[in-house]
Amino acid sequence: MIPPGFENRLFTAAQSRDIDRRTIxxxxxxxxxxxxxxxxxxxxxxxxMQPGPVRVLSFCGKGNNAGDALAVSRLLLMxxxxxxxxxxxxxxxxxxxxAANLRILEKMLEADPELPLRFxxxxxxxxxxxxxxxxxxxxxxxxxxxxxxxxxxxxxNRWQARVFAMDIPSxxxxxxxxxxxxxxxxxxxxxxxxxxxxxxxxxxxxxSGKRVLCPLPFPAHLLREAEGAVxxxxxxxGKPQLENKLRKLREGREVRHKYQNGNVYVLGGSPxxxxxxxxxxxxxxxxxxxxxxxxxxPEVSPAYDAHFVDITRKMIPGxxxxxxxxxxxxxxAEVIAARPGVLVLGPGLxxxxxxxxxxxxxxxLVKAPVVLDADGVRALSGHTEKLPDDLRLIVxxxxxxxxxxxxxxxxxxxxxxQALNHFPCRDNMVFxxxxxxxxxxxxxxxxxxxxxxxxxxxxGFGDVLAGxxxxxxxxxxDSTVTAESMLxxxxxxxxxxxxxxxxxxxxxxxxxxxxxxxxx
Ligand SMILES: NC(=O)C1=CN([C@@H]2O[C@H](COP(=O)(O)OP(=O)(O)OC[C@H]3O[C@@H](n4cnc5c(N)ncnc54)[C@H](O)[C@@H]3O)[C@@H](O)[C@H]2O)[C@@H](O)CC1
Ligand SMILES: [K+]
Numbered sequence: 078m079i080p081p082g083f084e085n086r087l088f089t090a091a092q093s094r095d096i097d098r099r100t101i102x103x104x105x106x107x108x109x110x111x112x113x114x115x116x117x118x119x120x121x122x123x124x125x126m127q128p129g130p131v132r133v134l135s136f137c138g139k140g141n142n143a144g145d146a147l148a149v150s151r152l153l154l155m156x157x158x159x160x161x162x163x164x165x166x167x168x169x170x171x172x173x174x175x176a177a178n179l180r181i182l183e184k185m186l187e188a189d190p191e192l193p194l195r196f197x198x199x200x201x202x203x204x205x206x207x208x209x210x211x212x213x214x215x216x217x218x219x220x221x222x223x224x225x226x227x228x229x230x231x232x233x234n235r236w237q238a239r240v241f242a243m244d245i246p247s248x249x250x251x252x253x254x255x256x257x258x259x260x261x262x263x264x265x266x267x268x269x270x271x272x273x274x275x276x277x278x279x280x281x282x283x284x285s286g287k288r289v290l291c292p293l294p295f296p297a298h299l300l301r302e303a304e305g306a307v308x309x310x311x312x313x314x315g316k317p318q319l320e321n322k323l324r325k326l327r328e329g330r331e332v333r334h335k336y337q338n339g340n341v342y343v344l345g346g347s348p349x350x351x352x353x354x355x356x357x358x359x360x361x362x363x364x365x366x367x368x369x370x371x372x373x374x375p376e377v378s379p380a381y382d383a384h385f386v387d388i389t390r391k392m393i394p395g396x397x398x399x400x401x402x403x404x405x406x407x408x409x410a411e412v413i414a415a416r417p418g419v420l421v422l423g424p425g426l427x428x429x430x431x432x433x434x435x436x437x438x439x440x441x442l443v444k445a446p447v448v449l450d451a452d453g454v455r456a457l458s459g460h461t462e463k464l465p466d467d468l469r470l471i472v473x474x475x476x477x478x479x480x481x482x483x484x485x486x487x488x489x490x491x492x493x494x495q496a497l498n499h500f501p502c503r504d505n506m507v508f509x510x511x512x513x514x515x516x517x518x519x520x521x522x523x524x525x526x527x528x529x530x531x532x533x534x535x536x537g538f539g540d541v542l543a544g545x546x547x548x549x550x551x552x553x554x555d556s557t558v559t560a561e562s563m564l565x566x567x568x569x570x571x572x573x574x575x576x577x578x579x580x581x582x583x584x585x586x587x588x589x590x591x592x593x594x595x596x597x
Contacts, residue, residue, distance in 0.1 A: 118291035250279075319572070440468060
């Protein structure tokens, strides 16, 4: 079983190895026992997926990952499967537990020469298999896979077999999800004890196939003490838990009239760009907050006439251009100060340099939490260092905006840590890097989406997301609006917009299968 609170935690190879080591050394559970538990869980899953006994290839290296595959091979044999074992790197230099598992198989064959078990050293058996147990490399992969091993991987990939990867698909970097030279395409990855970050990042998400966490007897304190960044997966199965968490925070808020039930302000919508504001404002309103108010200039306001019933407008001064500029900054800040709420800044704001300057000025004045999106993010390019330390900020750039803001786009958690360092308010903020997967981070934690975020590559998605975030955030008591709760709100808004997008546009992109094995 997975200790409570760790269901969605992801770990690096170093963290996983450390947890393995401490379980063996400090608790006294032998490595061989851990391997046996892992194999049992993996075999159970394979039996479920592959009920009739077939001939399988057990593709082994020489580390403990091979030990897993060899132990699984034994359990499959006992269920009537035929097993061809390929010892791709030969028999010498195997890890102790892998060698012990190999020896058990050899003894079984000696005792029962009729057993459907054959060994091949350094070569594939010269036939095609429909089912493969992948035990070539796990977390011990140290360098690119090349030469005959790479050729074997390419050959197995050509079979399009049902590959059950032990722990991670061989060739995949367990931390980054990068392909180290070449990698196996898994049908299912049976992750042992800890979910590996590399199965969620980069190419890992696609190469891992279905991810299943097979629990090992790792106690909670060892999982908790794993050093380094806290990584979590974010998947639709986690929505009820986030909703509960935020409901509890909301219950601490006294609501006597609408302005105490959360105010959202939207500032955007330059001439010709009002659609984004309409989407944002309506999404915020749909969260059940008390009021949504859109700042607009007299020139732009008529564009909203046909769209807003429940949403009110606040006129701001302008110079006749219809744009948000310096002369309106103080007025906006005063409105928000008089009736605190959450500000969405950026949808359809445009890129006029004076508007961008006004955005930066406003961010220095406003005390409300801010969701900064679209043109609001662009306005910060080259200016992040001037933000106040105490600003509570959610910033939501897509890859193009990340490039513009930081000079790089974000694919790895450590790049998010680098991104946050650009912001003086880094302790009070969430950086949501849109992409596939999307990464959401505070300084303490990073969450990685497990579902197909390509469904979001559509005009208007970002506007809806920003509105949902602001609406949800506005309903929390102000004292509870911290980096941690903003991360939960961002995560829930991501899942809510996914739910809406999949129900409205099911045929646009088919989403990936839901997570199995209690993962989210
Ligand atoms: N007690 C434990 O430590 C447990 C470990 N488990 C399994 O053990 C795995 C980790 O085992 P190991 O640390 O032994 O590592 P691996 O089994 O991943 O492989 C390490 C071996 O591969 C070699 N190697 C690495 N990169 C190579 C390359 N590019 N080309 C050729 N050879 C290369 C190394 O020299 C080493 O001999 C986990 O992924 C998991 O499957 C599980 O059985 C659970 C318990
Ligand atoms: K593997």
